[in-house]
Amino acid sequence: MPKEDAPEFVDTITIKDIAKALNLSTSTVSRALRDSYEINPETKRLVLDYAEKMHYRPNPIALSLKENRSQAIGVIVPEIANTYFSQAINGIEAAAYERGYHVVIFQSQESYEREVEKVEHLAARRVDGVLMSLSSHTFDIDHLKTLQDRGMPLVFFDRIPTSIETHKVVADNFGGAYRATLHLLESGRRRIAHITSQPGLSITKERLSGYLAALKEYNIDHDEQLVKFCTYTQEEVEANLDALFSLAAPPDGFMTASDRLALGYYGGLKKRHIRIPEDVAFVGFSNLNVAELLNPPMSSVVQPAFQMGHTAAGLLLDLIEKKEKFPEYRIERLSTELFIRESSCPNKH
Amino acid sequence: MPKEDAPEFVDTITIKDIAKALNLSTSTVSRALRDSYEINPETKRLVLDYAEKMHYRPNPIALSLKENRSQAIGVIVPEIANTYFSQAINGIEAAAYERGYHVVIFQSQESYEREVEKVEHLAARRVDGVLMSLSSHTFDIDHLKTLQDRGMPLVFFDRIPTSIETHKVVADNFGGAYRATLHLLESGRRRIAHITSQPGLSITKERLSGYLAALKEYNIDHDEQLVKFCTYTQEEVEANLDALFSLAAPPDGFMTASDRLALGYYGGLKKRHIRIPEDVAFVGFSNLNVAELLNPPMSSVVQPAFQMGHTAAGLLLDLIEKKEKFPEYRIERLSTELFIRESSCPNKH
DNA sequence: AACGTTATCGGGAACGTTCCCGATTCAGCG
DNA sequence: CGCTGAATCGGGAACGTTCCCGATAACGTT
Numbered sequence: 001m002p003k004e005d006a007p008e009f010v011d012t013i014t015i016k017d018i019a020k021a022l023n024l025s026t027s028t029v030s031r032a033l034r035d036s037y038e039i040n041p042e043t044k045r046l047v048l049d050y051a052e053k054m055h056y057r058p059n060p061i062a063l064s065l066k067e068n069r070s071q072a073i074g075v076i077v078p079e080i081a082n083t084y085f086s087q088a089i090n091g092i093e094a095a096a097y098e099r100g101y102h103v104v105i106f107q108s109q110e111s112y113e114r115e116v117e118k119v120e121h122l123a124a125r126r127v128d129g130v131l132m133s134l135s136s137h138t139f140d141i142d143h144l145k146t147l148q149d150r151g152m153p154l155v156f157f158d159r160i161p162t163s164i165e166t167h168k169v170v171a172d173n174f175g176g177a178y179r180a181t182l183h184l185l186e187s188g189r190r191r192i193a194h195i196t197s198q199p200g201l202s203i204t205k206e207r208l209s210g211y212l213a214a215l216k217e218y219n220i221d222h223d224e225q226l227v228k229f230c231t232y233t234q235e236e237v238e239a240n241l242d243a244l245f246s247l248a249a250p251p252d253g254f255m256t257a258s259d260r261l262a263l264g265y266y267g268g269l270k271k272r273h274i275r276i277p278e279d280v281a282f283v284g285f286s287n288l289n290v291a292e293l294l295n296p297p298m299s300s301v302v303q304p305a306f307q308m309g310h311t312a313a314g315l316l317l318d319l320i321e322k323k324e325k326f327p328e329y330r331i332e333r334l335s336t337e338l339f340i341r342e343s344s345c346p347n348k349h
Numbered sequence: 350m351p352k353e354d355a356p357e358f359v360d361t362i363t364i365k366d367i368a369k370a371l372n373l374s375t376s377t378v379s380r381a382l383r384d385s386y387e388i389n390p391e392t393k394r395l396v397l398d399y400a401e402k403m404h405y406r407p408n409p410i411a412l413s414l415k416e417n418r419s420q421a422i423g424v425i426v427p428e429i430a431n432t433y434f435s436q437a438i439n440g441i442e443a444a445a446y447e448r449g450y451h452v453v454i455f456q457s458q459e460s461y462e463r464e465v466e467k468v469e470h471l472a473a474r475r476v477d478g479v480l481m482s483l484s485s486h487t488f489d490i491d492h493l494k495t496l497q498d499r500g501m502p503l504v505f506f507d508r509i510p511t512s513i514e515t516h517k518v519v520a521d522n523f524g525g526a527y528r529a530t531l532h533l534l535e536s537g538r539r540r541i542a543h544i545t546s547q548p549g550l551s552i553t554k555e556r557l558s559g560y561l562a563a564l565k566e567y568n569i570d571h572d573e574q575l576v577k578f579c580t581y582t583q584e585e586v587e588a589n590l591d592a593l594f595s596l597a598a599p600p601d602g603f604m605t606a607s608d609r610l611a612l613g614y615y616g617g618l619k620k621r622h623i624r625i626p627e628d629v630a631f632v633g634f635s636n637l638n639v640a641e642l643l644n645p646p647m648s649s650v651v652q653p654a655f656q657m658g659h660t661a662a663g664l665l666l667d668l669i670e671k672k673e674k675f676p677e678y679r680i681e682r683l684s685t686e687l688f689i690r691e692s693s694c695p696n697k698h
Numbered sequence: 699a700a701c702g703t704t705a706t707c708g709g710g711a712a713c714g715t716t717c718c719c720g721a722t723t724c725a726g727c728g
Numbered sequence: 729c730g731c732t733g734a735a736t737c738g739g740g741a742a743c744g745t746t747c748c749c750g751a752t753a754a755c756g757t758t
Binding site for chain 3 (some may be wrong): 014015016026030034058059061062063065066067101165
Binding site (some may be wrong): 008024025027028031037038039040043062064065066067068 | 739
């Protein structure tokens, strides 16, 4: 629907204006600006000086139209207001910046519909590639398959799908969960609850496996009542805590996935006056920079978020610039680190 | 530097392809797609069906080139990995989304040079408007003045400049600081340190005024040794704490601005085993969602970050769409809220 | 029968840039 | 002296879309 409002007259100068002013052709100006060898040095100077004086800036939109690329990569994350993702985005931005690309950030808000929508948008905007971390409600990934089939370079990080062939960057979720659980077991806990995200997500499965592997090491059977798959509402936190603590054998340890869940349950436990670490030991899977300042300081498995974003973006840019003839898709697994703090220490005194 | 690599063949269909396939002209197809009255309903159906079948999506880049606008607004914030800003961005995204705009996010990383660079980029990319929060090292704002002079709609939020006339959205920094300081005074503290950001920033000045106004209420003179202007390094935290606690009369209360500073000094105090609130009472100026889980729970002045982003984006879009003939620039001041928690309570027992 | 209307469509310019083809000049060569 | 070939520049198409201006036919009106 065309509006009748006049276009903004951001007094921007074009190559055509320069040509007219200097009595040259647009081709000559264009070549002078790109420092082509077939332009007289004097003419070059003339053009360059005038362009400088008039603050000429090439129009990237015209470029995009011509070259069919935008020098921009799209990023879709579940939410920005999450320590892990904002750190990862920092890494992405750094990598993109180093190689002359822009970053366009979208949020799926953990919603499948929003995600599909954002993917459509990015495709329409002709970004040169897409970096994704799946929403927790995404079970069907046809939208991403067709995106890739259409030739769009695609790289996943953190929350990756299993059924798409491309580069993927993940943290060592298995190892992190394994060591965290083992740590709880070593400190004498035997009823360890695992609070995690949607069962469909890759990270959920890997962390669950790590958790189970540690239990097996201690010959402890998998009690399904101790594993809670969560969305992110507060009511759910309460309901799950109710369920857990009305068990005949309530949990004496918590191993939670993600920043959000860790905080939600940390708060939930404190509200119920369940003491940490006396009553239950607690390890989060989190990138919070305030873990140490919490009450008590929270043990947690930390992912190399910045690094993950950086590598993911690097891989995507390689794909875009076809550094490799036959992209042998690989999966980068970056190691996690377990920080042990008071929340999981054996009772003091 | 043109590369010889073949352009991606994202098999995307254009209006020209449809025209060729249906033996029509591009004009007809274009009009059919826009549901023009002067196109035969049958032809319309034909075109629409074919377009649907072939997944036709208009090329926004071509549109941008023609209309000289991008349906996108640019946002420049000091950093994304900051609770306040990521919340504000959420608000911006929501408002933009409601009105059919995209959001392109850039970080200045608290650096003046980066900020100038990002502003240049946004101008070159022909965003339809810019939303800004100044970096802490930005003292000269000529880059923004010329941006505005060139006709780019511009709205500031949070960290606003004084010498540019446009819409601005801020929190009630004065009121927040005033109430926070008053609260500390009421609980008996008399040597209240104020830790704040760079003196050049608007928010710094306003919060300082609030702090001073509260002191005046209690007839307490302004002791400049108690006010620390900070950048954000850890060494600085230590140095400032050293200075403060080697005073003849060390502080018995802290009123800090920003998430970063609050956390830095909270941690610094704890590391020195200075007890909160016994030795010093503490109030932060922060949007941390974990304030309650800290040790001890941290009192803080909370800004309506989401709301601020939302209104700022709304004002910008009004400006872009020229809803108002003569934009009477105004400054929206949203109220802050003081949450009192244990960190500033009078000694218990 | 000549003309105005209406409905329906096509041609082509324009947005800013690059690039393929030429076109012109002029020095130097045989 | 005519030809080759650098050196230097211009014309115009193309990217995908919209829109102004016509063009054509089939009508209905006097």
